[in-house]
Amino acid sequence: MKILVVDDFSTMRRIIKNLLRDLGFTNISEADDGQTALPMLQNGDFDFLVTDWNMPGMTGIDLLKAVRADAKLQTMPVLMVTAEAKKDQIVEAAQAGVNGYVVKPFTAETLKEKIEKIFERIG
Amino acid sequence: MTDNNQNKLISLAHAKELVASLEAGDNEQAELILDQMALARDSDLFKELGKLTRELHDSLSGMHADSRIADLAEKDIPDAKERLNYVVTVTEQAAHKTLNVVEECLPVAEKLQANGKTLRDSWQKFRKKEMSSDDFRSLCLELDEFFDEASDQMSSIHKGLSDVLLAQDYQDITGQIIRRVIGLVQEVEGNLVSLVRITGQRMVAGGDTAETKEEDDKIKAVGPAVPGVDTSDVVSNQDDVDDLLSSLGF
Numbered sequence: 447m448k449i450l451v452v453d454d455f456s457t458m459r460r461i462i463k464n465l466l467r468d469l470g471f472t473n474i475s476e477a478d479d480g481q482t483a484l485p486m487l488q489n490g491d492f493d494f495l496v497t498d499w500n501m502p503g504m505t506g507i508d509l510l511k512a513v514r515a516d517a518k519l520q521t522m523p524v525l526m527v528t529a530e531a532k533k534d535q536i537v538e539a540a541q542a543g544v545n546g547y548v549v550k551p552f553t554a555e556t557l558k559e560k561i562e563k564i565f566e567r568i569g
Numbered sequence: 570m571t572d573n574n575q576n577k578l579i580s581l582a583h584a585k586e587l588v589a590s591l592e593a594g595d596n597e598q599a600e601l602i603l604d605q606m607a608l609a610r611d612s613d614l615f616k617e618l619g620k621l622t623r624e625l626h627d628s629l630s631g632m633h634a635d636s637r638i639a640d641l642a643e644k645d646i647p648d649a650k651e652r653l654n655y656v657v658t659v660t661e662q663a664a665h666k667t668l669n670v671v672e673e674c675l676p677v678a679e680k681l682q683a684n685g686k687t688l689r690d691s692w693q694k695f696r697k698k699e700m701s702s703d704d705f706r707s708l709c710l711e712l713d714e715f716f717d718e719a720s721d722q723m724s725s726i727h728k729g730l731s732d733v734l735l736a737q738d739y740q741d742i743t744g745q746i747i748r749r750v751i752g753l754v755q756e757v758e759g760n761l762v763s764l765v766r767i768t769g770q771r772m773v774a775g776g777d778t779a780e781t782k783e784e785d786d787k788i789k790a791v792g793p794a795v796p797g798v799d800t801s802d803v804v805s806n807q808d809d810v811d812d813l814l815s816s817l818g819f
Contacts, residue, residue, distance in 0.1 A: 455741040464734050500745060500790035507790075529742055529793035531803045536810055538788050540817050549810050550793065551738050554731055556807050 448473045448491060452483040452506065453498040453527075458550075462496060462527060465554050469561065480504025484512055487519055494564075499528035499535070507539060514543045523564050527552065580606060638760050646757075648798055649750045655795045656743040663739035666732065674729040677722050684715055745792035 449471055453459045459476045466474055475490070477483035479501040487495065495513065499506040506526060513519045525546040526539055536547055545567070546560040583602050590598040691708045694700045700708070794803040804810050 453741070455744055457737050458741040461734055461737055465731075468731065500792055505790055529745060530790055531794040531799075531805075531810075532788075532791070533802050533804060533813060534788050535790075536804065536813050537817065540814055540819060547810050547814060549804065549807055550742060551735075552807060554735060 447471055447493050448475070449494045449496060450475050450477060450483060450486060450490070450492045451496045452477045452480065452501070452509065454478050454501040455498075458498065458527075462557070465557050466496075466561075468554070469558055480506060480509030480512070483509055487513065487522070488516065492522065495522055495524045496527055497524065499526060499530040499539075507535075507542060510539065510542045510544055523568060525560060525564060527557070580609075638764060641753075641757055641760065645753055649753050651798045652746050652750055652795050655798070656746050659739045659743050663736045666736040670729040670732050670736075674726050677725055681719060681722050684718070688712060688715055742793045746795065749792050 449466060451459050451462050451466070451474055453462070453476075456478075459478075463474050463476065475486065475492070477486055480497070481503040483495075483497070484504070486492070495509075497506040497509055504512075506528060510524055510526070513522055513524060523545045524543070525548065526544050527548045527550065529550040531549050539547055545564045548556055548560050583606050587599055587602045590596075590602065688708075688711060691700070691704075691711070695705060695708065791799075794805075804813060
């Protein structure tokens with residue numbers, strides 16, 4: 447399982463990376479915004495995307511939309527881990543095809559639960 | 570002044586002409602002169618009116634910037650203070666959370682180390698064949714106990730370290746809030762500069778200060794919700810997010 451973690455704060459990338467490692471995922475790459483992430487996704491063989499929303503350059507919601515619009519990437523599971531907590535935003539992410547939404551600050555259990563749910567659904 | 574003198578001269582000349590015309594009984598000519606005098610006055614009036622309009626326009630443009638400044642002072646600055654207070658709270662909580670875990674884990678690690686040392690000493694006694702069979706039996710029991718305890722102790726240290734890891738999320742959350750306040754400070758600076766321009770009567774045409782205000786009607790990233798500041802239409806925890814998503818059929 448190859449995972450891409452996208453967040454503009456390196457501390458948050460490290461936190462998510464360590465939590466994922468704890469859950470048994472070891473093949474993890476990082477990007478600091480959507481602009482960097484998109485070519486990595488297009489050229490790599492990632493199985494799962496974890497992204498923040500609020501980032502300079504290209505935001506997480508735009509990255510999600512770009513992923514869903516890309517023939518090769520459109521079925522990739524995407525988990526949003528973000529401090530954006532407005533209802534409109536959650537609805538927009540859902541409409542754009544997000545597979546899970548975790549608000550910061552979050553617990554290790556929440557992250558685990560959401561990831562398990564995503565993979566359970568995908569089968 | 571030159572204009573005034575000319576106007577006066579013209580008026581005096583017109584007045585003399587007017588008197589002359591009236592004395593000559595030429596009413597038609599007198600009325601014509603009166604019209605001309607009125608026309609001169611009117612054009613002055615228009616000039617004055619134009620000047621007044623210009624001043625009014627300038628002060629209205631100034632007012633535009635002023636209203637944003639008032640907005641900043643009344644709403645955005647107190648709002649930023651609240652946000653910065655929240656940063657203080659969040660960083661304090663994260664520091665305490667980390668310190669608590671360290672205080673909990675240190676004695677556990679110390680106990681683990683002490684037990685390990687006791688067992689190592691006994692084990693070496695056994696290797697040197699200095700141990701009685703009774704002592705060996707009790708060593709076996711101690712070893713069993715140690716293995717059980719060590720497993721629990723290691724998992725509590727692991728949990729503690731995971732908590733410390735997660736506590737570092739304050740940097741992301743406070744970083745986003747501080748960036749937003751920096752944006753506000755820059756806006757205040759810009760507004761102060763244009764305020765100085767206005768009061769210095771050197772304002773550049775067109776009020777561009779109001780355009781920097783955020784448009785709220787568009788969905789855009791706003792950063793972490795701050796309790797007491799962001800209250801409308803914001804979910805307060807993960808359960809709310811889950812409820813909202815499940816109401817959408819997720």
